[in-house]
Amino acid sequence: MVNNNKISVITLGCSKNTVDSERLMNQIKLNNLELIDDPNMADTVIINTCGFIEAAKEESVNTILNAVALKQKGKIKKVIVAGCLSERYKSDLEKEIPEVDAFFGTENYEGIINNLGGELKYELLGERFITTPSHTAYLKISEGCDHPCSFCAIPIMRGKHKSIPMENLIKEAEFLAGNNTKELIIIAQDTTDYGKDIYGQKSLSNLLNKLSEIKGIEWIRLMYAYPSQFPDDLIDTIAQNPKICKYVDIPLQHISDNVLKSMRRGVTGERTRELLYKLRSRIPGVTIRTTFITGYPNETEKEFEELCEFVKEIKFDRIGVFTFSVEENTSSYLLGDPVPDKIKESRKDILMEIQREISTEKNKEFIGKKLKVLLERTEGEYFVARSYRDAPEVDGEVLIPVNGYNVKEGNFYDVEITEANEYDLFAKLINT
Numbered sequence: 184m185v186n187n188n189k190i191s192v193i194t195l196g197c198s199k200n201t202v203d204s205e206r207l208m209n210q211i212k213l214n215n216l217e218l219i220d221d222p223n224m225a226d227t228v229i230i231n232t233c234g235f236i237e238a239a240k241e242e243s244v245n246t247i248l249n250a251v252a253l254k255q256k257g258k259i260k261k262v263i264v265a266g267c268l269s270e271r272y273k274s275d276l277e278k279e280i281p282e283v284d285a286f287f288g289t290e291n292y293e294g295i296i297n298n299l300g301g302e303l304k305y306e307l308l309g310e311r312f313i314t315t316p317s318h319t320a321y322l323k324i325s326e327g328c329d330h331p332c333s334f335c336a337i338p339i340m341r342g343k344h345k346s347i348p349m350e351n352l353i354k355e356a357e358f359l360a361g362n363n364t365k366e367l368i369i370i371a372q373d374t375t376d377y378g379k380d381i382y383g384q385k386s387l388s389n390l391l392n393k394l395s396e397i398k399g400i401e402w403i404r405l406m407y408a409y410p411s412q413f414p415d416d417l418i419d420t421i422a423q424n425p426k427i428c429k430y431v432d433i434p435l436q437h438i439s440d441n442v443l444k445s446m447r448r449g450v451t452g453e454r455t456r457e458l459l460y461k462l463r464s465r466i467p468g469v470t471i472r473t474t475f476i477t478g479y480p481n482e483t484e485k486e487f488e489e490l491c492e493f494v495k496e497i498k499f500d501r502i503g504v505f506t507f508s509v510e511e512n513t514s515s516y517l518l519g520d521p522v523p524d525k526i527k528e529s530r531k532d533i534l535m536e537i538q539r540e541i542s543t544e545k546n547k548e549f550i551g552k553k554l555k556v557l558l559e560r561t562e563g564e565y566f567v568a569r570s571y572r573d574a575p576e577v578d579g580e581v582l583i584p585v586n587g588y589n590v591k592e593g594n595f596y597d598v599e600i601t602e603a604n605e606y607d608l609f610a611k612l613i614n615t
């Protein structure tokens with residue numbers, strides 16, 4: 184029996200959580216339950232939490248407490264908590280926040296749907312309720328991770344690496360293309376490990392080529408690549424397949440051999456450089472995004488300077504910087520947290536300042552050049568678009584003065600770059 188229940192799903196954390204929520208939301212719809220945006224108007228609030236680092240955990244707990252407050256005021260009937268924080272700390276949370284009606288781990292769609300009085304439509308799990316703008320969607324190709332990175336709790340919450348069979352991913356991508364998706368953003372904990380478990384070898388190249396044959400898909404963007412054992416054939420596939428964006432997101436975390444060793448990253452500074460120069464020489468014009476951690480327990484001032492010199496040397500197109508967060512049950516936990524927060528933050532600021540100059544310089548090189556952009560939305564006097572260099576939410580954008588142009592969000596347009604600042608490009612439309 185299915186209750187006529189208004190459900191609000193709150194998604195925290197990363198794009199992998201977004202995909203999980205979209206699968207769940209589609210199952211909620213398939214069970215004739217009503218999905219609503221505003222948790223204040225819901226009967227049931229489901230929170231898909233993040234448990235990655237301290238700040239994310241705090242945000243998740245606060246969101247749970249806000250929902251519990253709504254329940255205590257009689258505004259909502261039920262609070263359900265799912266996702267990484269719940270996977271990691273279920274028994275503690277049950278004790279500390281008993282007002283929550285049910286706690287579920289990651290990807291427990293059946294448990295949640297049954298709790299709502301529904302039935303899981305297993306055969307339709309590949310279909311999703313898209314929460315991103317329809318022209319762009321994440322495709323999660325595997326879950327879990329086999330890497331032993333010392334600072335990371337994700338394997339504790341998401342388990343070992345598990346690839347999703349290619350035929351399921353093709354079907355899911357066709358479903359997305361049928362819903363107007365033009366850009367597929369390929370995500371996982373480590374996308375380059377795709378297929379090693381189910382096909383006995385790394386098969387990301389094969390998958391990307393197959394996805395590029397799907398009618399309607401125009402851009403395929405690769406995120407979360409891992410630097411060690413980067414498949415050589417993948418470099419050629421990115422270089423040769425016109426639908427694959429010349430863009431690689433490859434978190435490196437550090438460059439000093441000492442720090443990389445303690446982080447258990449399985450790669451050296453020298454091999455990291457080799458890979459980056461190989462990507463640049465074999466994929467002309469490739470955009471490289473990376474992330475670093477500052478204030479890792481054994482990072483000395485000298486090792487931080489080495490990282491700064493590396494960033495100046497390589498001139499990445501995009502970087503993100505996180506400060507080290509102590510995570511229990513990770514192998515770095517025993518190292519404690521000797522680097523003061525003030526130092527961690529100042530190192531982060533120094534790196535971002537170095538990058539700001541590099542990014543400005545690189546962006547200015549595009550003035551006068553033509554680019555194909557995906558028009559995302561209108562904001563005030565500007566159309567906001569992205570080029571092959573820009574992943575959503577984390578990178579820069581291309582801003583185009585509205586100027587009475589008759590254009591449509593979700594379409595591709597050719598532009599000429601007229602101006603640039605450290606993050607964004609400014610452009611005018613051509614051929615419209």
Ligand code: SF4
Nearest residue numbers: 328330332335337372
């Ligand atoms: S690759 Fe390392 S940092 Fe990334 S999810 Fe796996 S263990 Fe964590």
